[in-house]
Amino acid sequence: MKIEKRTKSLKDVRTEEKVPGVLFGKSIKPVSIQIDEKDLRDLYKENGKTKTFEVKLGRKKHMARIRGIQTDVINRNHFLNVEMQKVSEGDTIEANLPVHVIGREGIERQGIVVQTVSDTIAVEYEVGKGVSNIEVDVSGMEIGDSIHVKDLKLPEGIKVVDDADKMVINVLESEYDEEELEPSTEEEIEDMEVEAIKQKSEEEEDEESSDEEDEE
Numbered sequence: 001m002k003i004e005k006r007t008k009s010l011k012d013v014r015t016e017e018k019v020p021g022v023l024f025g026k027s028i029k030p031v032s033i034q035i036d037e038k039d040l041r042d043l044y045k046e047n048g049k050t051k052t053f054e055v056k057l058g059r060k061k062h063m064a065r066i067r068g069i070q071t072d073v074i075n076r077n078h079f080l081n082v083e084m085q086k087v088s089e090g091d092t093i094e095a096n097l098p099v100h101v102i103g104r105e106g107i108e109r110q111g112i113v114v115q116t117v118s119d120t121i122a123v124e125y126e127v128g129k130g131v132s133n134i135e136v137d138v139s140g141m142e143i144g145d146s147i148h149v150k151d152l153k154l155p156e157g158i159k160v161v162d163d164a165d166k167m168v169i170n171v172l173e174s175e176y177d178e179e180e181l182e183p184s185t186e187e188e189i190e191d192m193e194v195e196a197i198k199q200k201s202e203e204e205e206d207e208e209s210s211d212e213e214d215e216e
Contacts, residue, residue: 003056004057004077005031013034018035018037018083019034020053021035021081021083022083025064029167037078043086044079048066049069050131050132052093052127052128055084063087064085064087065087066083067084069081074125087127091127092124092126093124096123097120099136099169102135102138112143112174113173118149121134121149121152124159129156130158131155131158136152136168143172148167183198205213
């Protein structure tokens with residue numbers, strides 16, 4: 001990924017559809033940079049804030065990761081600023097990996113609620129061994145089941161530094177019966193409409209009677 005040293009104002013950089021930022025690290029002085037917004041969007045989508053990648057600044061290449069990113073409050077796809085941290089082989093990275101739930105839709109159709117109690121897990125890993133998220137498959141879970149940090153299966157090289165007993169996923173029974181909330185047949189819908197019209201007519205008759213009494 002090619003990045004450039006920033007020499008123009010922030011306004012001018014953003015006008016050119018580029019994102020200003022900084023590259024920093026233990027073995028490099030902070031450098032003001034700029035990167036094409038589309039390239040940054042693709043880079044962020046693939047690596048998030050946890051995976052490392054190679055960037056080229058001038059004639060030098062660096063291993064780096066996105067340490068922080070600022071987006072527009074209204075348009076989250078519009079990037080305003082980026083912080084890239086230079087890393088070296090053998091460095092240990094600490095990060096909070098997001099939890100990605102798989103199979104939620106299948107069991108929630110059965111009136112079950114899948115509650116994500118912890119949406120990130122604190123981990124550490126060496127440069128080059130990071131992943132973008134932790135996948136948790138809930139498709140075989142039932143009401144009353146739960147998943148804790150100690151139950152997670154992580155890729156080789158990823159070490160959990162979070163509390164082993166911290167709950168990640170909890171499966172609960174839905175508070176509502178969908179069949180009770182929605183009429184199951186056209187006849188039930190028609191009966192509800194008729195009842196509503198009848199009730200409205202009775203209310204109008206009561207109002208008319210009240211008006212006549214007032215006139216007398």
